[in-house]
Amino acid sequence: MKKRTRRFIALLVVACGMVTVAELAVFSHYESLLGGGSVTVSAPPQKTVQSLKNIHPLNQNPALMAVSESTDKFAYVDENNTLHVIDLTTNQDVFTKALNHTAVAITWIGDDSIFVGTEEPAAGGKTLYLSTISVASGQIRLVHAYQGFSSSARFRAITYSPYTNDVYVLIAGNTNSLVYHFDTMSDMSQVSLGGRYVTDEAVTQTTNVLYVQDRANGVPNVLKYSKGTVELVHTNSCLYRVVNDALYFGVLDNQGNVIRIDKDENGQLSVYYTLTAPTSPDKVFVNGDGHILVANGDSLLDEQTHKTIQLPQNSQLSVQANACLAWTKDGTVLVVS
DSSP states (O other), X not given: OOEEEOHHHHHHHHHTXXXXXXXXXXXXXXXXXXXXXXXXXXOOOOOOEEEEOSOOBGGGOGXXXXXXXXXXXXXXXXXXXXXXXXXXXXXXXXXXXXOSSEEEEEEEETTTEEEEEEEEEETTEEEEEEEXXXXXXXXXXXXXXXXXXXXXXXXXXXXXXXXXXXXXXEEEOSSOEEEEEEOTTOOEEEOOOTTOOEEEEEEOSSSOOEEEEEEETTEEEXXXXXXXXXXXXXXXXXXXXXXXXXXXXXXXXXXXXXXXXXXXXXXXXXXXXXXEEEEXXXXXXXXXXXXXXXXXXXXXXXXXXXXXXXXXXXXXXXXXXSOEEEEOXXXXXXXXX
């Protein structure tokens, strides 16, 4: 099987410039964990429909639930601010870790580690902490502490390319946003996007093209950033996901509903699929096969195969990059990937 480098996980912490001598002692952990800097590429994602019970994310925040790259693990932070990992093949809790600061976002790094965004109040605002947690060992590493942010600021997205080792962190408040980039040497810099208010992001797997969704004059737009240049992909549109190096995004009508899915691959734009009916953007999911799933009431319809997945009654939908989660206040979560 192919191998891919994970040097960035250890290097990110070194790049912060905020590391104590004691913290340096744990850096060798990733060297042994990653077998000298590389790990086996995850198996291709399996298409999953899995029901879980007694899942109560902290503050009912859907950003505290996430599915691993191969879709066989589910992570969430519970009401006691404890991170859990569930093996979806057995429905067993296989990992728990109490967190020191209040969790606000989690994202998997493949199947082995998790980015965790936490926060704590600070004078006049808050401090946001980005860390990594190894599921195998439980080791927590501080990547960076973002200080001096307003009380409304939060981690909106944490995305990475497993083949180029580029990591992008989106922090946004009520009126402004910042995107930070950790490159292959784990040097952190701010991405210059011309002052745009960015609400979402995605990155290609091998070409390090960053896609962002911004909002200008009340209208969402999709743009791409590459080698210092920002280019408009489509106005009145919304991000869905990147599969390999292809972006799938929704094109909206004047009422803000998705009418079709377009694709941007290697700089070539094409119409990918036209929806049967205009649909709210938060009711549309693009799976790893490129199938378009649309929620209608308590069901999720694959528009290409016409197969229907029954959703829990009165569930809320959280459409994520690699999974669609239907969750209820009584703790039921249906994972669709």
